[in-house]
Amino acid sequence: MMRKVFYFLLLATAFLASCKKDKKDGLVPSKNGSTLDLVKDSVFLYAKEAYYWYDGLPSYAIFNPRSFSGGSDIAALNNELNAISQYKINPATGFPFEYYASIPGEAKYSFIDEGQVSTELNGTNSNFGFAPFYNDANDLRIKYVYPGSPADLAGIKRGYQIISINGNSNLAYDGGSGTHTQFVINAYANSSTITMKLQKADQSTIDVTLNAANYTTNPVLTYKTINAGNGKIVGYLVFNSFTSDANADAKLDAAFNYFQSQGITDLVVDLRYNGGGYTSTAEYLDNYIVPASKSGSIMYNYYFNDILVNNFKGIDDPLLSHQFRRDDKNQLYNYAQFDYTVAGNAVKFSKKGSLNLSRVFFIVTGATASASELTINNLRPHLDVQLIGGTTYGKPVGFFNININKYELYIPEFETKNSSGQGGYYTGMTPGAATYPGIKDYDDATKDFGDTTEILLHHAINFVKRGVYSVPATRIQGLAGKLKTFSVEQSNEAGIIVNANRFNGMIFNGNLKKK
The missing domain is CATH 3.90.226.10 (2-enoyl-CoA Hydratase; Chain A, domain 1)
Known part of the structure; x- marks a missing residue:
């Protein structure tokens, strides 16, 4: 059993956090609305209390948590977090503390999920068990393989060159939002099946098809x-x-x-x-x-921030x-x-x-x-x-996860020195x-x-x-x-x-x- 572990209780009161008063606004958010509306309210109000940089956030009325949308509920919530993350400016850089140079406007640290991170960090992965790496703009490689994973069982090794993915050989790096790069990311990170042609150091090639599966992580x-x-x-x-x-x-x-x-x-x-x-x-x-x-x-x-300290x-x-x-x-x-x-x-x-x-x-x-x-x-x-x-x-900076309905919210609550x-x-x-x-x-x-x-x-x-x-x-x-x-x-x-x-x-x- 884990020596030091979180024990959270999923309480209705936490889910209904949107009913709590925003002390800085004198505003009580509406108890009415969809489940997603209430979760959006909760994300913002928890940030106003626990976020390390809470003092940079505007009022509930100005921020309007319910205005954020996305292609899915989780995308809408992460879009809300992206907005929250950009308010507090780091005086040493002139950019937000959560500035992500590779993708400006997205949170560098904050995110929300449905428990995947907790599962992964407790030793269970559910994926292919490998990760790609651009050794150069036109040289995509396998950078690691987890023992016991689908990739390992298929005989894949670090250093193999990826020649094609799902029949597509247009894999050259073309920036964070580039068509080729996004194809690679979606194929290995957002799919349950992947087919690859790989080249070994001796120039021989192998074709593999992997299905995402659960395995125990050996770090x-x-x-x-x-x-x-x-x-x-x-x-x-x-x-x-x-x-x-x-x-x-x-x-x-x-x-x-x-x-x-x-x-x-x-x-x-x-x-x-x-x-x-x-x-x-x-x-x-x-x-x-x-x-x-x-x-x-x-x-x-x-x-921690002064609200928690005091x-x-x-x-x-x-x-x-x-x-x-x-x-x-x-x-x-x-x-x-x-x-x-x-x-x-x-x-x-x-x-x-x-x-x-x-x-x-x-x-x-x-x-x-x-x-x-x-x-x-x-x-x-x-x-x-x-x-x-x-x-x-x-x-x-780091965080403790906050449970809101079926979601786990991760926002920086502390800094370490x-x-x-x-x-x-x-x-x-x-x-x-x-x-x-x-x-x-x-x-x-x-x-x-x-x-x-x-x-x-x-x-x-x-x-x-x-x-x-x-x-x-x-x-x-x-x-x-x-x-x-x-x-x-x-x-x-x-x-x-x-x-x-x-x-x-x-x-x-x-x-x-x-x-």
Whole structure:
């Protein structure tokens, strides 16, 4: 059973949140209307109370939640969230905090679904079990395959080139809203069946037809050790999702027990496609990496908005009083009964295992988000943290899901900062920048995970051997031998876009303390 878990009750009062008074407006939304109208009201009114940037939102009357529409109910609700997300401006950038450069006007963090994310992060996926990646504008690849998934059972491997999908070979990257790109996204992310022609490294081809199916997610795609010479043993771990503790912890235990038995001197954690997940799993991973001398010291702090911190002062019947979870003593309380102060939500290190590392390498890309970035940021004050790859997604905020009727609402309710007060990486972490030591270079999807000739892993091994990074790799494609047309930044952007509807987030599932 999950060590730290949400326990929500679906109450009629939460569904009828639209009947609550908007204190800032002096307006009571109508109790009349369709179910969708009432859910739209609830989304906005919960945001006015719990959203980290609630103070940037207009009144209910000006915003008019019921005015938003879409091709489906869920599309209409996400269009409402897109609008909510664009009000509060980040003074450091001049853009909204939730500005999504690849698709301006869409929320970078907020979304609503019907429980799919909760299911996925608790270890059950229902899809093909692979994801595509534009290695270059005209070079579409398989970037990973989950063990036990339909793709794995069909023999598909990372690095295979995708020649055609559903008989269509016009797959060249043409931007976020481009016809070809959208075809690829819809085929693999929004369909239940897909047919592909794939080319292997030896130039042979295979034809596969996959049907989406349920399988248990193993977030550890692989782990191994690499002998770098001169007594240097490198542990290499590919961690692809911060699923629940119940799903992830045992897999991490196996990897780190092996690393300890092999006496590794250095560690490379590959988070290049890890979009995040539960904060408790990030803590679990950090506790394996942090030096033993730091056990008991602050790992990171949560920062909630002033409504929550000030105990809902001036609000007679908080909407969050109709959302429930268990505290650290397993007693059931509503969300208005918890302590949201910084002091009340400090997380401390609790060292696991016997590794005593002074340095850790993280392989990252634009798909590295949220709980992955939290993992990295937590360790920065305590050992030498090196980043290799592309600029990360940029999500220093997270959420707890809010139940409204059959939907689960995710809006940022908190920001995190490490023990040195570092955070605010809304534009991502760039390897090689002044505050993020390392090297920026291309993701190399032509090679399998753990191949020491793969560009990003090669950089880490070279640094272990020589104490310096090699010159960024020659920009050629693995099979065709042609010069790359993508810059690192373009490759990063394409990776984010084709990531499609994959979850990017950081879900609070720690132990709130009762105030």
